[in-house]
Amino acid sequence: MSSGNMTLEEVRSKAKGKLKGVCMVYKDCDGNPTRFCQGQHYGRPLGFGGIGSGASFHNNWLALRKKKLKMKLVETHFEPDTSFQFFGKELSMPIMGASVTGVNSFGGENVISEREFCQMTVRGCIAAGTIAWRGDTYTYSLENSYGLDAIKEANSGGVKIVKPREQSVIIDFFKKAEEYGVTAVGVDTDGCGSYMMTKHNKPVFKKTSDDIRDLVDSTALPVIIKGIMCVEDGLEAVDAGASAIVVSNHGGRVLDHTPGTADVLPEIVEALKDRKAMIIADGGIRTGYDVLKMLALGANAVLIGRDIVRAAVGGGSEGVRLQMDYLRETLKKGMKMTGCPSLEEISPEILVQ
Numbered sequence: 001m002s003s004g005n006m007t008l009e010e011v012r013s014k015a016k017g018k019l020k021g022v023c024m025v026y027k028d029c030d031g032n033p034t035r036f037c038q039g040q041h042y043g044r045p046l047g048f049g050g051i052g053s054g055a056s057f058h059n060n061w062l063a064l065r066k067k068k069l070k071m072k073l074v075e076t077h078f079e080p081d082t083s084f085q086f087f088g089k090e091l092s093m094p095i096m097g098a099s100v101t102g103v104n105s106f107g108g109e110n111v112i113s114e115r116e117f118c119q120m121t122v123r124g125c126i127a128a129g130t131i132a133w134r135g136d137t138y139t140y141s142l143e144n145s146y147g148l149d150a151i152k153e154a155n156s157g158g159v160k161i162v163k164p165r166e167q168s169v170i171i172d173f174f175k176k177a178e179e180y181g182v183t184a185v186g187v188d189t190d191g192c193g194s195y196m197m198t199k200h201n202k203p204v205f206k207k208t209s210d211d212i213r214d215l216v217d218s219t220a221l222p223v224i225i226k227g228i229m230c231v232e233d234g235l236e237a238v239d240a241g242a243s244a245i246v247v248s249n250h251g252g253r254v255l256d257h258t259p260g261t262a263d264v265l266p267e268i269v270e271a272l273k274d275r276k277a278m279i280i281a282d283g284g285i286r287t288g289y290d291v292l293k294m295l296a297l298g299a300n301a302v303l304i305g306r307d308i309v310r311a312a313v314g315g316g317s318e319g320v321r322l323q324m325d326y327l328r329e330t331l332k333k334g335m336k337m338t339g340c341p342s343l344e345e346i347s348p349e350i351l352v353q
């Protein structure tokens with residue numbers, strides 16, 4: 001599973017070879033309409049790109065690219081501190097591995113099995129001082145919950161996100177997660193659009209605020225609602241007891257033509273400013289500079305999706321560690337160059353038009 005003394009560039013080049021027909025590992029994973037992975041073909045499975053035209057995937061990247069950082073240097077020298085508290089756990093940075101599943105479909109066991117992918121992601125994130133979130137798809141069940149198994153084996157926390165299945169099934173997953181020592185649990189409410197779950201007879205549903213409240217009441221763990229793209233949903237989720245929300249459009253994979261997450265984040269942050277909930281964001285984040293922009297727009301932390309897949313496929317757990325270290329180092333560099341000694345100093349002030 002280890003890749004020895006590989007560089008991140010070597011990891012990515014190896015991933016490109018293994019992910020033939022799935023991902024070209026472009027320097028910019030931007031969801032551009034001309035990209036190989038992009039634009040879902042009629043009736044074909046989603047693959048690694050975005051749904052439909054791929055506009056939502058592209059908009060995530062564009063929204064971040066539009067934001068610019070204000071360089072500010074004339075002051076006393078400092079080395080930035082990126083350490084972050086996540087529900088009582090001290091992490092080396094406010095960056096975690098996103099709940100990504102179904103990676104076994106990218107070429108089968110010869111490329112990577114779902115079990116290996118979960119183990120590599122969890123271990124690699126822990127080696128970088130952070131944690132991985134693990135998701136849910138139609139191949140997962142209470143008996144075969146690869147993500148939970150990997151979190152248990154590593155014994156260092158993590159997050160379990162369950163698809164918006166029937167309430168009783170979600171609650172059973174939450175119970176197992178509690179027994180397995182996860183840090184928090186949640187639901188990707190945007191997964192109610194999952195074609196694959198429905199096709200495989202694992203029904204998924206929209207959830208009401210009462211449903212969310214029942215889920216919160218069912219567990220002692222913090223509950224996270226992932227897939228928030230508007231103020232109304234953010235308020236409903238938090239007022240129903242969610243401890244955190246994730247501003248996310250599932251990497252542009254659930255609804256065509258949504259805005260980029262960085263474009264909707266500020267209004268959601270503003271609406272929730274008097275509540276205590278943690279606000280996490282994802283979508284199109286490829287470097288620590290992108291992380292810095294999300295934090296400047298009001299996120300407390302971020303998740304990394306596609307880059308974790310490329311890192312695990314190309315370099316196993318060591319590849320994931322390299323990817324996460326790269327993100328932390330570039331975040332540090334960005335904080336230093338914009339005058340932010342710690343995460344608390346990061347504000348909209350560091351962004352310029």
Ligand SMILES: Cc1cc2nc3c(=O)[nH]c(=O)nc-3n(C[C@H](O)[C@H](O)[C@H](O)COP(=O)(O)O)c2cc1C
Pocket residue numbers: 047048060098099100101102103134135136137161188226248249250251252253282283284285303304305306307
């Ligand atoms: C192949 C793939 C599978 C995913 N599976 C899940 C999942 O099972 N559960 C979930 O909450 N999100 C899932 N996501 C969404 C990610 O958690 C995350 O929101 C998204 O990838 C972030 O965007 P990025 O890939 O541009 O970093 C998936 C994303 C991809 C690319």
